[in-house]
Amino acid sequence: MATEVKVPTLGESITEATLGQWLKQPGEAVAADEPIASLETDKVSVEVNAPVAGVMGAQAVAEGDTVEVGAVIAQIEAGSASTAATPAAENRTAVGQAEAAAPAEPASAPADADAQLTLSPAVRRAVLEHQVDPSKIKGTGKDGRLTKDDVIAAAGQTKPAPAAPASAPATTPSAAPREGSRREERVRMTRLRQTVARRLKEAQNTAAMLTTYNDVDMTAVIEARTRYKDLFEKKHGIRLGFMGFFTKAACLALKDVPAVNASIEGDEIVYRDYADISVAVSAPQGLVVPVIRDAQDLSFAGVEKTIADFGKRAKDGTLKMEEMRGGTFTISNGGVFGSLLSSPIINPPQSAVLGLHRIEDRPVVRNGQIVARPMMYLALSYDHRLIDGREAVTFLVRIKEAIEDPMRLLVDL
Template sequence: MPPAPAAARLMAESGTSVEAGSGKRGQVLKEDVLSAIKSGAAAPAPAAPAAPRAPVATDDAAREERVRMTKLRQTIARRLKDAQNTAAMLTTFNEVDMTNVMALRSTYKDIFEKKHGQKLGFMGFFVKAVIQALKDIPAVNAEIDGTDLVYKNYYHIGVAVGTDKGLVVPVVRDADQMSIAGVEKAIGALGRKARDGQLKIEEMMGGTFTISNGGVYGSLMSTPILNAPQSGILGMHKIQERPMVVAGKIEIRPMMYLALSYDHRVVDGKEAVTFLVRVKEAIEDPQRLVLDL
């Protein structure tokens, strides 16, 4: 019989396959998948055959270097392609004026670091802004399970982290119950574990929405790929000063492009645009985050 929904989701996220479980009539349960992952006994999920490579001239082939893909890179490649093949993926864009949140950060960053032992970045503000937007537009925090839509009334926010071995997405669980300081601490701790290769598989599972910050590498605009089975991912980008018209006058403002990629099977265009506007409004008026408005 088919695996339990939680087990099926975990196998899809981890790229593993468990044939027989401990449930009734051999049904695979979530505990079976976790046990198999920890013991290293889970078989890799079958990968779709790659298209054959075009012939290469002999002289060119002699100057190439062939390196075996790591297991992590193979899993990343498979999951991204699966997401692209499954979801009706679309991206909508907006831009956000970072003036106020940058001023707030500049004013309190030293006090914040002294009190919490953690630098104050922008990710904490964006996580809280995203959660407010998810509460307003619950479809972005939903996923498809067969013929059902599953609306999640919890907020486990994945934060993409680049490492030497590839991109991983640790999850800040129940981020809605944390302060901005709590979110920053959680992200800092998970980021260090990711870069040290110490992340546990459980710490990358169960996310309901993902944030990816390509701006730290200089990206001005991009279309992020969904982190399946989630229905939305927010792409942050480089902050760049641009001339903007403010109250009829041209002013230089620090602007950031935002991109929301979403699964159009779950999220309508109006909902996606509204979600991104909610994020923009919260970041441009960060006091709203403190007052939960």
């Protein structure tokens, strides 16, 4: 008797996804609640778990296909792997997977072989790109799973596969291209990348977007971090970073300039007395923006722990969709990649985004003397339909004042 595997509910307003990768192939044993496939939604990757234990049966869709919520994508057959291996192989051929299927593992295969069957889409792409054997790589992710960094590190220690035998004809079409030859590769855009592209273009088309700039002297914050970082980490178990200062500074500035924290809905303006701060973090499949809920009520430690957790789970691909909904204001730190200055794009339906950049020593005038100071450029992109230039400048000045005099964060100035 076969049990159908259906696309689970993916969240509010999400009706379809792309089947990113089959984690189990027909004929392989499956445990109840074991991941058998990964789906790529507009925001994150979601694993589909087996509803019952048994053997992976027919796969109704291929990798890259679009599937709707509730659609049947596979079947789980009753019995053991040996009883269903032959028909399962036929099913695999039917959906175009035969060319990518690996030979069946012997019964004595090491335990690591199971880990490679649950590779995330990003890790699987890295494995194919670097041509390494995932079963020989020790994973550092959750439950020993491989991460993209594990694959890249292993690739750096592994010599490339030997070239084709010398006896092969030089004119063989499959021969490797000569060194220095020109090549092109076409890769289908992930659903996340398509959604990001669409939303960013919609923001440009809809909002009257304008960017205002300022710079900030980071001396006081750097000194505070240097002085308290060890005590902070010892007490809270987390490092004291710059994002904690900027998040708390943004909460104060949003309180003073509420229009920056508002949004336009129809012919109405929605003002908020809370700050749900979206923080842009990098994930293998692209940039994601999880939300720090009620950031105005969190301590520095609370902010830093939340951001660190987001960063780790974004890397592992385990962020939840509800964690990326409902932000009221975004902070994007391009400085971690070395950016000197940029104009960030608004994340709709929000009305503003703060861009942070790299810190570098620059000459500035202090008390009539030219001195070197660690300076950072700030950029505030905003919807001019709602936020006036005066309000945008005032907001950036509030950020600047709080960072250059962190005591303001403690006494609510």
